[in-house]
Amino acid sequence: MINLQKGQRIEIGLSKVGVGLGWDPNESTGFDFDLDASAFMLGSNKKLPQDEFFVFYNNQKSPDGAVESSGDDLTGGNSDGGDDETLTVDLTKVDPRIEEIIFTVTIHEAIARKQNFGQVHNSYIRIYNAVTNEDIARYDLDEDFSIETAVEFGRLYKRGSEWKFEAMGIGYKGGLQYFVDKYAY
Template sequence: MAITLEKGQRIGIGLSKVSVGLGWDPNEGTGFDFDLDASAFMLGSNKKIPNDNYFIFYNNPKSPDGAVESTGDDTTGGNSDGGDDETLNVDLQKVDPS
């Protein structure tokens, strides 16, 4: 289902929990390893990050309000069998309104 929005338009999407996942396979062809890192940053009403604790990644795995949480760092892509190796879980109901 496609949704077309115009700048500034808002709609309710009916979701309270979402996950963003990265999945990759270990590099077996070129001999060079690579690593993907899932990260997110949360912005305040001024469109700026309130402080460093609102940048969520493997070294800061949970936002202060508990709304965004990282499942950790997979440096090889070998933790899953065809699924996501790193995931950010977001609980939209916990997002600090500011």
């Protein structure tokens, strides 16, 4: 596994990659932890060409069929120690207008529930080779982003005909709406 540092870039050299998000259910009292993995497929202007290129729990497949979500896990109970939500990316299907795909992770209703990543045990996001399941990059959210509620994890971007991955690792105190406002046309 390549442990990428923030800002580090690597050539993917793969046609199928996955983004996995995992966390443990909330065992203390209070609300469940509902983490969400999303993908923003952007054109040359760094905006969505159309709303449907925003893949998240209410739109689980991009119009070109390139990015697909496994659906919404509301508690972190889908797996024991593995990925609870995944985004699968087939780079051979990406619409030619798309030049980069940004992956984010957010906590649903974090403000109302007074939650942050530091409270969510064993929370992580990773990008991996979807054929071999080998990790390419991974962040432990509870350690790296303890006070944040939203993270821009990384991006796949096109250089000529090649796809590369850049580990971004930028934390925010916002929610999914922050990214929607940033990337919507």
